[in-house]
Amino acid sequence: LIREGYSVLSADHGKAALEQVRSGSPDLMLLDVGLPDMDGFQVCAELRGFSTIPVIMVTARGEDVDKILGLETGADDYIVKPFNPKEVVARVKALLRRSEVTGGAGLGTTLSYHQVEIDLLRRRVTVNGDTVDLTPREYDLITFLLSRKEEILTRDEILREVWGSEHLDARSVDVHIRYIREKLSKNGAASYIQTVWGKGYRFALD
Incomplete structure (x- = not known):
């Protein structure tokens, strides 16, 4: 190094x-x-x-x-x-x-969906204006999900786009999703990340 x-x-x-x-x-x-x-x-x-x-x-x-x-x-x-x-x-x-603090190419400076907003310049996620404390990997994961909102994303897609490899344990995705849900639940937004059984996950609100 x-x-x-x-x-x-x-x-x-x-x-x-x-x-x-x-x-x-x-x-x-x-x-x-x-x-x-x-x-x-x-x-x-x-x-x-x-x-x-x-x-x-x-x-x-x-x-x-x-x-x-x-x-x-x-x-x-x-x-x-x-x-x-x-x-x-x-x-x-x-x-x-x-x-790194970047604006996210092609995404503008913010992503939003109902109560959830992501400030791409500051790498900050808020729910109803309250900041959600996420690790860098959790931030990257929720940003990817929200950038493709309402699409079903497989674990392999998520590993490739967020981790940079498809050859990691898919349970890495499940663990990080669980932690994000727990943090969002404090602000009443855990249900936004939906499990699509046999396929993967999507960011959506029924």
């Missing part, structure tokens, strides 16, 4: 990593699951209490249950050891690209 021109901070313990995020405001975190004081899942869960920076979980555990746990605690992506360093760089670049 340093050779690619990134400034890198490092921490050997979970608590130190959390403190660096609080004091240094990094753009992204590469988080190892195997830390000595608290595991990466605990770090990610605590991090999500005060920060929405993108998180890539790095783990030697290749079991699906561990991958899903990482996503459920708030990670945006995961990489299983051993890995190709070029893959890490590519995923870092992809996540940072998606979390």
